[in-house]
Amino acid sequence: MIKVLIVDDESWTRDIIKAFGEWNELGMQIIGEAEDGQEALQLIEQLQPQIVITDMRMPGTDGVQLLQMLNEQHQHIKTVVISGYDDFQYAKHAIRYKAVDYLLKPVDPKELNNALQNCKRVLEAAQNERSPLSLDLSYSLATFKQLVRSHYNDLNLEGVTATLGHMMRELESNGVTKPAMLDQVAQELLLLLKELMKANSQESEALHADYGQEAIESCANTEAFLRGRYTNMLEQLIQHRKFKNKLNLDEVKLYMEEHYAEPVTLEQLARAFFVSKEYLSKMFKQEFGRNVTDYMLHLRMVKAKDWLLDESIPIKTIAEMAGYEDITYFYRVFKKHFGIAPGEMRKNSEV
Template sequence: MLKVFIVDDESWARDIIKAFGEWESLGMEIVGEAEDGTEALRMMEVLQPHIVITDMRMPGTDGAALLQQLNDQFPAIKTIVVSGYDDFQYAKHALRFKAMDYLLKPVDPKELNTALQNCKSGLEAAQMERGTLSLDLDISYTLASYKKLLKLRFNELNTDGVKTTLDQMMKELEQSGITKAVMLEQVVQELLLLLKELMNANSQDSDSLHAPYGHEITQSGENTAAFLTHHYVTTLEQLIQQRKFKNKLNLDEVRLYMEKHYTEPVTLEQLARAFFVSKEYLSKVFKQEYGRNVTDYMLHLRMVKAKEWLMDESIPIKAIAEMAGYEDITYFYRVFKKHFGIAPGEMRKSSEV
């Protein structure tokens, strides 16, 4: 997958970009975020993104300085500028340092995805000039469906499912001719990045994944398969041990899991299975602790976040609905009004008075 990095000091602005980007169809994934240029530059070497989307006005190292340093240090990275200010000076900076596009806030979804497609085309053209014929994109496309399946199996705590998925993935890679060390290096990097994401989402320490690994890992598909399977299975078994053999259910862990997954269709049954308790027991103790049942708590999380985003009138209500996990905006309006007693548009108008 093409790796995208977002830089903006406002979290809602980053959320909008994440919600509007057609990441899967473009063959892209967001690998990181930063609130300023200094933080972003620290992460470039580790994450090695192909595309950086940046705001211009930020504290510390602003967008103009970031563009200049990216142009000097990482000239292969494609950049997109997103700014709330229609300022000619900013536009000049963007052009000077070869930004692919200059978008005004609030971001238009079509404009954003067109800019992303232009970046992708530029990267593919550069690869063809080097004679690689977009090989890394081909590998990413092959991995995409397996990564979705791995994510599903991991969150189900399905060790056998994870092993089977990795085995099938490596067989397809081999059949596709993806056997050279440089190709397998990309496979390892993408799969470790996914594992880090899964660990963080399940409150596991992922610092050990930054440790270097030997070149022998990518000398054969067999070595790569063994390395990845070991990491995924060991991590998953640790998570299962943490949850299954605790003397008492840790409701804080359940709550934190919900807060990280509130945009997903998490059900009481899925939560109970993931924490090795019956749904009846989980429902009872959760309500005793937090005064709401699981379903109502998930709804509360979504509504609180939606209300927070609503206070900024530059965010379209449709985007707020999508970011809160509602594809049907009519249903979002109905749920929001039932929860707060007022429609989203009316709440926004009343906040402006």
């Protein structure tokens, strides 16, 4: 079994990771937990894990220091970084110290298991004495792709272009300069762009992804190419949302379904879709029979009900994952919605 150590000062984040990791299927075992980098280093010496999943912001020895020490003293250990902060400095450290993947909080189960699968592949490649460059490069890009995804969905063009620039400079400083490598960078970022366009109801056929050799002959040219493609598509999305004659309520609904765990308000939704909150509220209720706030609550409650079926997830953790920091308030909302308390529903499901 591949041994895994979890490092995070927040117990509920550790609980989420333990609950959502497909440990048996991946052939992995959690052998310990630590609340800061110093405790993690002590456990690493004792337990010899092959994978370390770590938060970045922690009291005492933080994730940045831990990554640095692992890179210096335990290069065989593969790391997955988790951060609640959409900050390029953390992404830069994750790349520099060769993290396999970079996840943003709240942790998505699919992304967590993909990251663990990536770690497993790297470990298996090392055992077979081969270092697949394409996989290594793909893992380096994972951090930046998370940031690009976040900025694109927030209609933040400046954030997208800045991240692309940071990415290319960081990759160049790490020796990613050959045309074959730059071609992989371009292809992966174009696939991400297609995925983002689909998620935002854009026609991916509008993306002209073809490029000549001159577009990838240098890091500067690759950056310019990607910046042009992302700028064109994001500007189209902004114009579509800002100036279209009719609000696409399916887009609003999809956005809510993808961001239910975040503190999304009616005001934020209205800004994202360039309409007044009064108009959005009126049209949403007219289309779906319930207002924006009620629908967001419905999404959270349905998710919470599903998670309750898994007894390994503490109810406090379920409240956090559903977007409620105050567990007392979560209990009250849940009981009002379903007519039964979370603990009672869990108990009834066991019968």
